[in-house]
Amino acid sequence: MAKTLQTSLSPLAPESFPDMLPVPGVRLGSGRCGIKSSSTKLDLMLAVFDRPATVAGVFTKSSTAGAPVRWCRKHLPKGKARALIINSGNANVYTGKAGDDAVKAAAAGVAKLVGGRAGDVFVASTGVIGETLPIDRIVKALPGVHRKLLAKPRAWHDAAVAIMTTDTFPKGASVTTEIGGESVTISGIAKGSGMIAPDMATMLAYVFTDAKLPADVLQKLLKSAADKSFNAITVDSDTSTSDTLQLFATGQAKHSAITRLGEPALRAFRKALDALCLDLAHQVIKDGEGAQKFIEVAVTGAKSARAARRIGLAIANSPLVKTAIAGGDANWGRIVMAVGKSGEAIAETSLEILVGGHIVACNGAPPPDYDETPVARHMAGRNIEIVVDVGVGRGKATVWTCDLTHGYIEINADYRS
Amino acid sequence: MAKTLQTSLSPLAPESFPDMLPVPGVRLGSGRCGIKSSSTKLDLMLAVFDRPATVAGVFTKSSTAGAPVRWCRKHLPKGKARALIINSGNANVYTGKAGDDAVKAAAAGVAKLVGGRAGDVFVASTGVIGETLPIDRIVKALPGVHRKLLAKPRAWHDAAVAIMTTDTFPKGASVTTEIGGESVTISGIAKGSGMIAPDMATMLAYVFTDAKLPADVLQKLLKSAADKSFNAITVDSDTSTSDTLQLFATGQAKHSAITRLGEPALRAFRKALDALCLDLAHQVIKDGEGAQKFIEVAVTGAKSARAARRIGLAIANSPLVKTAIAGGDANWGRIVMAVGKSGEAIAETSLEILVGGHIVACNGAPPPDYDETPVARHMAGRNIEIVVDVGVGRGKATVWTCDLTHGYIEINADYRS
Numbered sequence: 069m070a071k072t073l074q075t076s077l078s079p080l081a082p083e084s085f086p087d088m089l090p091v092p093g094v095r096l097g098s099g100r101c102g103i104k105s106s107s108t109k110l111d112l113m114l115a116v117f118d119r120p121a122t123v124a125g126v127f128t129k130s131s132t133a134g135a136p137v138r139w140c141r142k143h144l145p146k147g148k149a150r151a152l153i154i155n156s157g158n159a160n161v162y163t164g165k166a167g168d169d170a171v172k173a174a175a176a177g178v179a180k181l182v183g184g185r186a187g188d189v190f191v192a193s194t195g196v197i198g199e200t201l202p203i204d205r206i207v208k209a210l211p212g213v214h215r216k217l218l219a220k221p222r223a224w225h226d227a228a229v230a231i232m233t234t235d236t237f238p239k240g241a242s243v244t245t246e247i248g249g250e251s252v253t254i255s256g257i258a259k260g261s262g263m264i265a266p267d268m269a270t271m272l273a274y275v276f277t278d279a280k281l282p283a284d285v286l287q288k289l290l291k292s293a294a295d296k297s298f299n300a301i302t303v304d305s306d307t308s309t310s311d312t313l314q315l316f317a318t319g320q321a322k323h324s325a326i327t328r329l330g331e332p333a334l335r336a337f338r339k340a341l342d343a344l345c346l347d348l349a350h351q352v353i354k355d356g357e358g359a360q361k362f363i364e365v366a367v368t369g370a371k372s373a374r375a376a377r378r379i380g381l382a383i384a385n386s387p388l389v390k391t392a393i394a395g396g397d398a399n400w401g402r403i404v405m406a407v408g409k410s411g412e413a414i415a416e417t418s419l420e421i422l423v424g425g426h427i428v429a430c431n432g433a434p435p436p437d438y439d440e441t442p443v444a445r446h447m448a449g450r451n452i453e454i455v456v457d458v459g460v461g462r463g464k465a466t467v468w469t470c471d472l473t474h475g476y477i478e479i480n481a482d483y484r485s
Numbered sequence: 486m487a488k489t490l491q492t493s494l495s496p497l498a499p500e501s502f503p504d505m506l507p508v509p510g511v512r513l514g515s516g517r518c519g520i521k522s523s524s525t526k527l528d529l530m531l532a533v534f535d536r537p538a539t540v541a542g543v544f545t546k547s548s549t550a551g552a553p554v555r556w557c558r559k560h561l562p563k564g565k566a567r568a569l570i571i572n573s574g575n576a577n578v579y580t581g582k583a584g585d586d587a588v589k590a591a592a593a594g595v596a597k598l599v600g601g602r603a604g605d606v607f608v609a610s611t612g613v614i615g616e617t618l619p620i621d622r623i624v625k626a627l628p629g630v631h632r633k634l635l636a637k638p639r640a641w642h643d644a645a646v647a648i649m650t651t652d653t654f655p656k657g658a659s660v661t662t663e664i665g666g667e668s669v670t671i672s673g674i675a676k677g678s679g680m681i682a683p684d685m686a687t688m689l690a691y692v693f694t695d696a697k698l699p700a701d702v703l704q705k706l707l708k709s710a711a712d713k714s715f716n717a718i719t720v721d722s723d724t725s726t727s728d729t730l731q732l733f734a735t736g737q738a739k740h741s742a743i744t745r746l747g748e749p750a751l752r753a754f755r756k757a758l759d760a761l762c763l764d765l766a767h768q769v770i771k772d773g774e775g776a777q778k779f780i781e782v783a784v785t786g787a788k789s790a791r792a793a794r795r796i797g798l799a800i801a802n803s804p805l806v807k808t809a810i811a812g813g814d815a816n817w818g819r820i821v822m823a824v825g826k827s828g829e830a831i832a833e834t835s836l837e838i839l840v841g842g843h844i845v846a847c848n849g850a851p852p853p854d855y856d857e858t859p860v861a862r863h864m865a866g867r868n869i870e871i872v873v874d875v876g877v878g879r880g881k882a883t884v885w886t887c888d889l890t891h892g893y894i895e896i897n898a899d900y901r902s
Binding site: 131395419 | 545546548549578584613615616726822825829831833834846850898
């Protein structure tokens with residue numbers, strides 16, 4: 069079982085890890101506790117808030133969600149967080165009572181170091197399913213990681229590295245915005261890269277801000293951002309048992325109190341949060357297992373936004389579409405097939421498909437003077453744009469995915485290294 | 486675009502094409518009309534009924550169904566058929582008015598040769614989507630094919646070959662049964678092998694019998710057989726725009742009249758038809774694009790049969806499960822994940838999973854004395870058996886699929902040869 073993973077850098081990876089902006093009130097530490105097979109790899113990260121932060125979260129809809137997700141769901145309603153502890157290499161999923169005990173022990177171990185109660189510590193695990201989490205190693209490593217807590221950009225980079233599994237590059241994004249004229253920072257990290265599918269608060273992503281926001285407003289902001297980003301991406305239609313997106317707000321910014329989502333002072337922050345989540349989601353796709361191409365599917369003219377999203381995902385999840393794109397094949401007939409299988413209302417006689425801005429189909433047939441040359445040129449590139457108008461209404465949605473390649477098979481045909 | 490397809494025989498292929506039993510009243514002919522790029526390949530088949538047959542059909546649920554499917558749906562309610570004409574190499578889908586005209590021309594061409602009306606001729610096309618069907622070539626080839634109509638086993642073999650696209654072997658099955666003590670024959674042919682997904686009267690399959698059955702009884706028999714066979718298989722979750730399953734009954738058998746589905750005299754026939762459809766469906770899976778392993782997923786203990794089927798398909802359609810099996814990896818955690826993403830009710834604490842008869846998970850955790858050795862041995866084989874009990878009810882269902890391999894990517898990353 070212990071073959072070497074293909075871990076060469078995704079061709080869609082950014083040139084470098086972004087310059088991360090520290091978030092006042094947040095300190096991060098990372099370490100090695102030996103859960104990942106290679107002892108040189110970071111596999112534990114700790115985030116500690118100087119004062120209790122408000123917290124929001126969206127979690128996998130899987131009915132076999134892991135023990136950490138159950139723990140977080142249970143403690144989220146209080147809306148308060150002192151710390152966040154994440155290990156990679158073992159998902160602590162389907163591990164029975166031992167799994168629940170492990171989560172409790174991790175949270176208690178952190179609480180002992182940072183103060184507060186175990187219930188204020190959020191926990192996540194990512195990696196192999198169904199193997200008992202060696203919790204002793206985590207608990208033993210905690211004091212060392214706690215001693216090294218830092219607010220510096222390097223700590224953000226290391227945290228992003230520590231939560232990686234089959235990811236080929238660490239994922240982070242930072243932005244400054246304002247609330248009521250006062251500067252506010254948002255910084256986030258994420259990891260993919262298999263089992264990415266929408267509607268599940270996909271994979272692991274953690275966003276931190278110094279904004280001063282009550283938990284209920286935070287939750288609404290996060291849900292709205294997730295729907296347009298993490299819930300609009302798909303690598304392979306599979307859903308993790310551990311998918312988690314959380315937003316922590318330390319409240320150290322100087323703006324005056326915000327109590328409602330609708331306040332105009334929140335507009336810029338909301339826009340910035342949406343953009344940051346979309347940035348992280350795109351990074352996840354660009355590191356999709358085996359991904360060689362980044363694919364955007366924009367659907368218009370559907371009965372509703374929901375219908376448009378379903379049509380978009382039918383295309384984005386179609387193995388036949390994804391393999392055609394992997395092969396650089398301008399086989400748009402498969403897009404027609406995928407639109408058809410969505411089950412949503414369409415008007416075939418006014419169905420229009422554009423690939424890379426070129427019309428490949430309109431009015432129920434290929435255009436009479438169709439020239440495949442520019443389409444083939446677009447398909448040979450790294451960034452593929454598909455636009456589909458189904459001609460029955462005004463619903464629209466955009467989703468993102470990657471191509472389905474030999475790399476996906478290689479990585480997944482023998483994962484448990 | 487014109488690379489060579491990987492067309493080496495599937496390792497799951499049967500040793501030889503079965504001995505087909507001619508069906509009284511059915512004659513078949515095949516020919517080359519040059520739609521497939523290689524001029525040596527059969528790409529046209531004609532079935533003619535000596536006297537009008539009764540007919541049943543189930544078709545793709547795609548909202549972008551092809552012109553031939555629309556034609557068949559329109560004429561099925563009459564329940565009468567004189568002939569069936571099928572071409573491979575071009576699906577005549579998303580081809581506008583030209584596509585509808587082509588179907589009419591093919592049906593009229595056949596009607597002219599065999600007598601009767603164009604509406605009594607059923608039509609199918611399979612292959613590339615979105616390219617105009619060169620109907621002139623078909624019409625021109627018809628008289629030659631009509632002259633060579635035969636009832637012999639060889640004609641059945643050639644018909645099965647003529648409808649192949651990326652199939653690596655022709656698919657057929659034959660059985661004798663009885664109605665009221667009188668012998669009855671059922672023979673069928675099918676083709677896959679991409680875009681196989683359930684609930685769509687999957688791919689092309691044509692079954693013929695000399696039974697004397699009214700069209701409404703035939704339709705019910707076929708629907709019931711399809712649900713347990715073609716609608717319970719999946720290769721890649723994609724749905725063809727052309728999926729068709731039809732059953733033709735020539736009425737030349739000697740049994741006395743049957744008027745209702747519930748008649749005890751129909752029991753043996755029904756069983757034989759179900760078995761034959763399952764046989765053909767399994768052949769389709771065994772020739773799934775790139776398939777190296779045949780996978781059976783049996784789900785029990787679900788809330789309903791429908792829920793069990795959804796859970797089974799969540800497993801069977803999971804790229805992560807299918808790649809793990811391709812790699813011979815006993816990574817049953819991915820089965821837990823797939824059960825979870827089905828969205829169906831399960832009792833995690835009594836969830837039980839068996840792989841090749843070995844318990845890999847029970848009561849919400851791996852068994853304490855779990856030994857992977859026999860499981861790994863099973864996973865190394867060609868036939869994989871997964872049994873899942875979700876512990877909430879009495880619903881059960883079995884579905885079949887194949888693994889997801891490099892071969893699938895190879896075939897589909899550049900199909901349009």
